[in-house]
Amino acid sequence: MEENFIFAGFGGQGVLLAGKILANAFMLEGKNVTWYPCYGAEMRGGTVNCEIVVSNDEVSSVHKKDTDFAIVLNQLSFDKFISRVKAGGTIIANSSLVKILKPRSDIKYIFAPITEMAQKLGEIKTANIVALGVLASACHQLTTESLHKALEYVLPAHRKYLLPLNLEALKSGFDALAVAG
Amino acid sequence: MAKELIKGNYAIAQAALNAGCECYFGYPITPQTEIGEYLSLKMPEAGLAYVSAESEIAAINMVLGACSTGARAMTTSSSCAVSLMQEALSYAASDELPVVLVNVMRAGPGLGSIYPAQGDYYQSVYGGGNGDYRMVVYAPSNVQECIELTYKTFYTAHKYRTPVILLADGVLGQMMEPAEFTQYSYPPVDNSSWALCGANGRAGKKICSYGPDEAKHIQHVKDLFEKYKLIAEREVMYEEYMTDDADFLLVGFGSIARHLKASVKVLRTKGIKAGMFRPITLFPFPEKRLNELADRCREVMTVEMNMGQMYTDVRLAVNGKTKTTLLNLRPAGEWMSVEEITEAVEKSTEKIYAGI
Numbered sequence: 001m002e003e004n005f006i007f008a009g010f011g012g013q014g015v016l017l018a019g020k021i022l023a024n025a026f027m028l029e030g031k032n033v034t035w036y037p038c039y040g041a042e043m044r045g046g047t048v049n050c051e052i053v054v055s056n057d058e059v060s061s062v063h064k065k066d067t068d069f070a071i072v073l074n075q076l077s078f079d080k081f082i083s084r085v086k087a088g089g090t091i092i093a094n095s096s097l098v099k100i101l102k103p104r105s106d107i108k109y110i111f112a113p114i115t116e117m118a119q120k121l122g123e124i125k126t127a128n129i130v131a132l133g134v135l136a137s138a139c140h141q142l143t144t145e146s147l148h149k150a151l152e153y154v155l156p157a158h159r160k161y162l163l164p165l166n167l168e169a170l171k172s173g174f175d176a177l178a179v180a181g
Numbered sequence: 182m183a184k185e186l187i188k189g190n191y192a193i194a195q196a197a198l199n200a201g202c203e204c205y206f207g208y209p210i211t212p213q214t215e216i217g218e219y220l221s222l223k224m225p226e227a228g229l230a231y232v233s234a235e236s237e238i239a240a241i242n243m244v245l246g247a248c249s250t251g252a253r254a255m256t257t258s259s260s261c262a263v264s265l266m267q268e269a270l271s272y273a274a275s276d277e278l279p280v281v282l283v284n285v286m287r288a289g290p291g292l293g294s295i296y297p298a299q300g301d302y303y304q305s306v307y308g309g310g311n312g313d314y315r316m317v318v319y320a321p322s323n324v325q326e327c328i329e330l331t332y333k334t335f336y337t338a339h340k341y342r343t344p345v346i347l348l349a350d351g352v353l354g355q356m357m358e359p360a361e362f363t364q365y366s367y368p369p370v371d372n373s374s375w376a377l378c379g380a381n382g383r384a385g386k387k388i389c390s391y392g393p394d395e396a397k398h399i400q401h402v403k404d405l406f407e408k409y410k411l412i413a414e415r416e417v418m419y420e421e422y423m424t425d426d427a428d429f430l431l432v433g434f435g436s437i438a439r440h441l442k443a444s445v446k447v448l449r450t451k452g453i454k455a456g457m458f459r460p461i462t463l464f465p466f467p468e469k470r471l472n473e474l475a476d477r478c479r480e481v482m483t484v485e486m487n488m489g490q491m492y493t494d495v496r497l498a499v500n501g502k503t504k505t506t507l508l509n510l511r512p513a514g515e516w517m518s519v520e521e522i523t524e525a526v527e528k529s530t531e532k533i534y535a536g537i
Contacts, residue, residue, distance in 0.1 A: 020186065027359045040296075060519050
């Protein structure tokens with residue numbers, strides 16, 4: 001079985017890092033995984049995205065025309081990637097920056113105020129980790145435990161003090177749906 | 182060592198260090214800039230030579246200079262900038278220097294674009310420099326192979342005293358996947374007979390490509406081609422996937438092979454006996470094995486992200502034994518998808534079964 005994920009947002013929102021943590025989480029579970037970034041003439045404030053493909057078999061393609069999950073942190077990315085979500089797939093949108101509209105009826109929508117949730121934690125930069133938490137609550141083959149392990153693995157020694165804050169961000173994202181009911 | 186998530190460009194850079202690279206000369210260009218970035222941090226720390234050259238022409242000529250002393254030297258670049266290096270590569274072949282060049286391909290011709298492509302097959306395999314020479318070309322298809330074939334590139338260059346190209350592409354350079362830095366396990370190569378390292382107490386040696394004596398020059402070129410013949414006999418590498426009973430063969434090199442394998446799997450579930458053949462050395466091209474496989478294939482389809490370059494070598498190898506076709510929906514950008522490849526094969530087999 002193969003599943004893919006597109007992470008997209010403004011340059012600076014940490015979507016490439018979130019994708020890297022996600023890919024590490026799958027790798028640490030022993031799955032085959034690839035991470036592929038858009039690498040056009042991107043700049044700070046522009047849009048940036050990466051695609052993660054996870055498979056029990058060899059990954060068939062690092063860049064696909066459609067996706068099972070799109071995690072979009074700004075309006076531009078919502079507009080750009082909504083058409084790429086497979087029928088029956090899921091779009092997770094940061095409702096702090098994305099209008100709550102549902103233009104397609106054949107996909108699932110999860111709107112969470114990701115930027116505001118990060119601000120509540122006292123660090124807006126944790127928005128990407130909050131988003132990973134939301135994803136973990138919606139994706140069956142992803143657990144917060146494996147993301148926890150990946151965070152520990154990815155954080156360099158001199159940044160380890162940031163682990164508690166990031167775990168809090170992860171939990172806050174994971175609980176978001178339950179809170180929203 | 183456990184697997185770690187590694188970007189293709191970083192894999193090549195660290196593998197070069199593991200292979201004993203002592204000198205790096207380079208100039209940045211997308212999509213391979215991370216190689217130089219990584220080495221600019223690691224090499225000075227380790228007391229090795231990292232030089233940010235003023236141009237690609239300077240960089241490759243610095244590599245020639247370093248290689249003349251027997252040093253393990255490398256440059257890395259991409260398509261349009263590799264074009265600038267062609268004169269030096271012709272010299273390196275004639276001078277018999279163990280030059281290591283990594284080309285992470287982007288789109289051409291001209292400045293082209295930074296998107297991935299496979300348009301430098303001809304440039305790498307047939308050369309853009311003057312005169313009769315060949316270069317060994319390795320084409321990795323995943324990040325693990327970026328490591329293994331970087332090792333191989335250094336070893337082959339030094340073993341045969343000949344320039345070798347590692348031909349990757351933008352997908353491979355930019356993507357990450359789990360891979361492992363295995364041990365560099367090739368034996369050391371003795372270069373004491375030719376390396377220029379000071380003639381104190383002995384007669385001088387020289388390395389030059391200029392032969393004013395006609396007979397000597399002709400002999401030199403013949404000797405070079407004897408060496409290439411030896412390389413062709415010994416160093417051919419390829420991968421086969423489900424070729425045992427295949428009657429439809431997909432042929433591709435580099436990172437698109439991932440799509441070919443996936444397509445073969447889908448085609449098999451539809452009752453089509455497809456297989457994949459992937460040349461790993463583009464020179465020497467695995468023509469003998471491809472020719473054997475062509476015996477029982479109704480069609481050999483070359484799939485590449487260019488206007489049909491390896492297709493030339495595939496046709497020469499198949500040599501009229503069976504039908505050869507080319508699938509190249511785009512010369513750059515988004516890699517042809519598994520669905521596109523599968524569909525093309527299905528269309529083609531429909532014709533075969535209808536006897537057209």
